[in-house]
Amino acid sequence: MSRANSMVLIIGGGTFGLSTAYHLANAGYRNITVLEKGATVPSPLSAGNDLNKIVRAEYEEPYYAELALAAIAEWTSNPLFAPHYRQVGYLLGNSAAALEKSRTSLAKSLASIQTHPAFAGQITPINSREDIRAVAPALDGAMDGWVGYFNRLAGYARSADALRATYDAVNGLGVGIALDDAVATLDYDGHKCVGATTASGKRYTADVVILTMGASVANLLPSIGHQVTGRSWAIAHVQLTPEEAAKLAGIPVTYSRDLGFFFEPDPTGLLKVSPSGSGYTNKNKETGISVPPEDNNFMPPAEEEAIRKVLREHLPSLAERPLVNTKICWCADTADTDYIIDFVPGKEGLIVATGDSGHAFKMLPLVGGWVKDVLENGKQDIARWAWKEGNNAGGEVSWRVGKSRDLNDYT
Numbered sequence: 001m002s003r004a005n006s007m008v009l010i011i012g013g014g015t016f017g018l019s020t021a022y023h024l025a026n027a028g029y030r031n032i033t034v035l036e037k038g039a040t041v042p043s044p045l046s047a048g049n050d051l052n053k054i055v056r057a058e059y060e061e062p063y064y065a066e067l068a069l070a071a072i073a074e075w076t077s078n079p080l081f082a083p084h085y086r087q088v089g090y091l092l093g094n095s096a097a098a099l100e101k102s103r104t105s106l107a108k109s110l111a112s113i114q115t116h117p118a119f120a121g122q123i124t125p126i127n128s129r130e131d132i133r134a135v136a137p138a139l140d141g142a143m144d145g146w147v148g149y150f151n152r153l154a155g156y157a158r159s160a161d162a163l164r165a166t167y168d169a170v171n172g173l174g175v176g177i178a179l180d181d182a183v184a185t186l187d188y189d190g191h192k193c194v195g196a197t198t199a200s201g202k203r204y205t206a207d208v209v210i211l212t213m214g215a216s217v218a219n220l221l222p223s224i225g226h227q228v229t230g231r232s233w234a235i236a237h238v239q240l241t242p243e244e245a246a247k248l249a250g251i252p253v254t255y256s257r258d259l260g261f262f263f264e265p266d267p268t269g270l271l272k273v274s275p276s277g278s279g280y281t282n283k284n285k286e287t288g289i290s291v292p293p294e295d296n297n298f299m300p301p302a303e304e305e306a307i308r309k310v311l312r313e314h315l316p317s318l319a320e321r322p323l324v325n326t327k328i329c330w331c332a333d334t335a336d337t338d339y340i341i342d343f344v345p346g347k348e349g350l351i352v353a354t355g356d357s358g359h360a361f362k363m364l365p366l367v368g369g370w371v372k373d374v375l376e377n378g379k380q381d382i383a384r385w386a387w388k389e390g391n392n393a394g395g396e397v398s399w400r401v402g403k404s405r406d407l408n409d410y411t
């Protein structure tokens, strides 16, 4: 079937879904529909529904370092994405109290870029308070014994803005987008997936269905719940005065691996802070599968103290301020933190693109192209992104500290 005629149904209009619509529409597909549960883009449930996300290319795995570099090239040059990218640099390190695991992870991240030609002259080691002052004078916390490095070839994306821009772009390319109606079931003719039906009863038929539902994917595809675990982290903001915001304008994204991270204030003076740690699942007691609950506008009690600790270390004058717009944000974790972009085995016409493992917003400009490759190739040739039957989701991730907990333990 030709690209122009092939009916493609994308379920989930978040980071992966909108990027997929963008790449397919640009490649000449003319019959694309995106079905999105949320009433707006970004949807409240999208992991990208946030002021900002880190864009950096250091990874423990050189494979992802290369992909992230390609993504940064798009963030800096593609007129769709560039207005939403701020290359303010990335100050990454560990506080004096960090555990060995956190230090090892940092060393591996640095190793992935240290000798890479793209980073020549871009990295400054940070070994003292003076070194911190030289690259981020506005950080006035003690940061005693804080060690790490400053990477100039990095920054952040204004993620909600970038998703809105992508949504407008795909709208302009003729993609149909239906909001405010969750897909309730996938429709099959034997093994062939032939479309989907929404909660309001609307039926959509398709030649190929692509699931890009992030952490919620197991709701429609329970068999993936053994590879993908919905996991969440807290996000909070401090409202700054215009004077305070001006003082912190242009600060690098600052990430103490063992404590958490924060960004320069947004244009309204909101400073976003997020604690590190291994997050929270929401496991169904019978199946053990974790997907997000309906309401995510709350924080588990322990997270407030963790967020204040981040502020105390780096920006102590903000440490006791009210925290606003608090929520938990969900990603789709795999055991090895590799994405899953593949046809679903045992079905026809059904592709899944998920498993972002908390590190895929930066790939917004590219990820849809990888989905398109699988669609056109008829299979996934990249082993690390293949469907992995029996993989035990949510194992020990080297770059996360602490133990993952379950939200049900707090209710």
Ligand SMILES: Cc1cc2nc3c(=O)[nH]c(=O)nc-3n(C[C@H](O)[C@H](O)[C@H](O)COP(=O)(O)OP(=O)(O)OC[C@H]3O[C@@H](n4cnc5c(N)ncnc54)[C@H](O)[C@@H]3O)c2cc1C
Binding pocket: 011, 012, 013, 014, 015, 016, 017, 035, 036, 037, 038, 042, 043, 044, 045, 046, 047, 048, 049, 052, 053, 054, 055, 181, 182, 183, 184, 212, 213, 214, 215, 216, 219, 231, 232, 233, 234, 235, 274, 329, 330, 331, 332, 353, 354, 355, 356, 357, 358, 359, 360, 361, 362, 363
């Ligand atoms: C706390 C946190 C911090 C992060 N920080 C970073 C970072 O700094 N840098 C970075 O690169 N990445 C970061 N990420 C990861 C990044 O946000 C995700 O990798 C990316 O957004 C995942 O995209 P997705 O399309 O798979 O999921 P989402 O963007 O969540 O999209 C899924 C979409 O599916 C929709 N949906 C769900 N169920 C249905 C249904 N039944 N019917 C229709 N639609 C449905 C949802 O409403 C949503 O819009 C972070 C993630 C978290 C959780």
